[in-house]
Each structure stands twice: as structure tokens, then as C-alpha cells.
Amino acid sequence: MHNFIPPERFFPYLTWTEINEMSDKENVVIIQPIGSIEQHGPHLPVIVDSAIATAVTGQALAKLNAEIPAYALSTLFYGKSNEHWHFPGTITLSSNTLSMVLIEMGESIYRAGFRKLVFINAHGGQPQILEMVARDLHQKYEDFMIFPLFVWRVPNAATELLTPKELEYGIHAGDAETSVMLSILPEQVRKDRVLCEYPHNLPENSMLSMEGKLPFAWVTRDLTQSGVLGDATVATQEKGDKILESLAESWVKVIGDIYKFRQPQRYHLEE
Structure with missing residues (x-):
């Protein structure tokens, strides 16, 4: 049931009495890996984002002090x-449903006495929702520290192993994700179906882009016929091993920083 997570670090394996008797619960770090079930081209299974979130979390916890x-x-x-x-195969929640699931899960963690909750998310379509949920939970419970984080936003080897074009446009089922899947679930990669497709019909000589500071709204079929945005043909398990290792090392540092984190001083405004 724990998949990539070390069993001694898997919250559902604890009993309620062990949770109740846990010391210094205010600084215990509770991590919620978050992914998706969505298409990732003809060569990758729909579990990609969930698998990456779980594997990175698991490897980081295995290395953690x-x-x-x-x-x-x-x-x-x-x-x-x-x-x-x-x-076909994509299963989606609405933004309202996802928000409520995360809020009610967070409130359950808070009622148990914990005060540090981390979202480790691997799906690029929902960081904004997690950020809004985190703000709402903290506004409601002022001593509740929520960290809405994206698995790829830590230093990692992809910046050295991928081409500049892939780093900019290979955002879905391309070199990075395919390489990592070759590392963690190689038997689930359809190696005879890998392909390269970059986004079509992007505005030229424009400050607007798919992602970044000035994005435009899009759905996947606006940009790709195959569902792939990137070059999966150059993916290798060796690259995946290096990317996964570097992600895990960075997340060890992040989790340690969260453990040491203290809420900034609150100011009481004079009326």
C-alpha cells in the first residue's frame, strides 16, 4: 500500500494512538503527494504525475535524516x-471539488494536532488551486503552516540534461517525464510508441506564451495531436535516474527547511 514511500514514513500505517501520543506535533511534517490521472501521449500511462509525485516523495523520505x-x-x-x-482516459475533478478535498483533508490534519502540511504536486495544471487552498487554510487557522509546492521547482539535473528547446516546450510527456518513468516504472513505458511533437501554432514574436509571466489559456488539443509536448524519443533511463536522484536530494533539503520553519511574527493592527 505504501508504494514508493518507506513504510516507517507512511502516515496511514500509524495507529490513532501512535498519532495521539506523537511528540512535538506542531513541527512534524505531513506531506500530501498530489498527481493526476490524465493522458500522457501514446507511450506513457495515465498515472505519470501521480507516480512521479509519489516516487520523488518516497526517495526524499528515504534519504531524510x-x-x-x-x-x-x-x-x-x-x-x-x-x-x-x-x-480518453483522463479523469478530472473540478477546481471546486479539488479545493474542497484539500481543505477538508487539511482540516483533518489540523484537528489531529499537526501544524505543518506540504503539498508535493507533480501536475502542472493545478498549482494555482493549491496556492489558493493554502492561503485559505492559513487564513482560517493562523497557526497552520501550508506549503503548496511543485515537484519540479527545485534544483534538478533536467536543466543540464535537456536541450534549451525541451526545457521551454517539453512540458508534457517529453524527455524529462519519459526519462523519469523509465527510471521508476520502465515496464509501463511503451518504448515502441515514443514520439516527438512540439506545440503548434504558438504566437510568433509575442510576449505571450503557454506558461510563464504572460500566459494564455489553452487546452491540450489546441497544441498537439498526440497529447505529447516535447521529445520523448531521446529519453533514457540513465537520464531519469539522474533527474530523480537530484529531485530527491533537493526535496530532502526542502523538507528539512520546512521542519525548521517558524511562522513569521504576526502583527496586531491597532484599531
Whole structure:
């Protein structure tokens, strides 16, 4: 049931009495891996984002100093993936449903006495929702520290192993994700179906882009026929091993920083 998560770090394996008796719960780090079930081209299974979120979390927890109390919840496999819903196999929640699931899960963690909750998300279509949920939970419970984080936004080897074009446009089922899947679930990669397709019909000589500071709204079929955005033909397990290792090392540092984190001083405004 724990998949890539070390069993001693898997929150659902604890009993309620062990949770109740846990010391210094205010600084125990509770991690919610979040992914999606959505199309990833003809060569990758729909579990990609959930698998990557779980594997990175698991490897980081395996490397983490045993003295740092940190536990992973069961991965949330469903996310907001409606940009992919024209492709069969995509299962999507609405933004409202995902928000409520995360809020009610967070409130359950808070009632148990924990005060540090981390979202480790691997699906690029939902960071904004997680950020809004985190702000709302903290506004409601002022001593609740929520960290809405994206698995790829830490230093990692992809910046050295991928081409500049792939780093900019290979955002879905391309070199990075395919390489990591070759590392963690190689038997689930359809190696005879890998392909390269970059986004079509992007505005030329424009400050606007798919992602970044000035994005435009899009759904996947606006940009690609295959569902792939990137070059999966150059993916290798060796690259995947290096990317995964570097991600895990960075997340060890992040989890340690969260354990040491203290809420900034609150100011009481004079009326």
C-alpha cells in the first residue's frame, strides 16, 4: 500500500494512538503527494504525475535524516486535468471539488494536532488551486503552516540534461517525464510508441506564451495531436535516474527547511 514511500514514513500505517501520543506535533511534517490521472501521449500511462509525485516523495523520505519527523499521506491520484479531457482516459475533478478535498483533508490534519502540511504536486495544471487552498487554510487557522509546492521547482539535473528547446516546450510527456518513468516504472513505458511533437501554432514574436509571466489559456488539443509536448524519443533511463536522484536530494533539503520553519511574527493592527 505504501508504494514508493518507506513504510516507517507512511502516515496511514500509524495507529490513532501512535498519532495521539506523537511528540512535538506542531513541527512534524505531513506531506500530501498530489498527481493526476490524465493522458500522457501514446507511450506513457495515465498515472505519470501521480507516480512521479509519489516516487520523488518516497526517495526524499528515504534519504531524510531519521531524526526529522516527516510522514507521507496516501497520494491523491485525481486532480484538475480538464485541459486533457478530450483524450480518453483522463479523469478530472473540478477546481471546486479539488479545493474542497484539500481543505477538508487539511482540516483533518489540523484537528489531529499537526501544524505543518506540504503539498508535493507533480501536475502542472493545478498549482494555482493549491496556492489558493493554502492561503485559505492559513487564513482560517493562523497557526497552520501550508506549503503548496511543485515537484519540479527545485534544483534538478533536467536543466543540464535537456536541450534549451525541451526545457521551454517539453512540458508534457517529453524527455524529462519519459526519462523519469523509465527510471521508476520502465515496464509501463511503451518504448515502441515514443514520439516527438512540439506545440503548434504558438504566437510568433509575442510576449505571450503557454506558461510563464504572460500566459494564455489553452487546452491540450489546441497544441498537439498526440497529447505529447516535447521529445520523448531521446529519453533514457540513465537520464531519469539522474533527474530523480537530484529531485530527491533537493526535496530532502526542502523538507528539512520546512521542519525548521517558524511562522513569521504576526502583527496586531491597532484599531
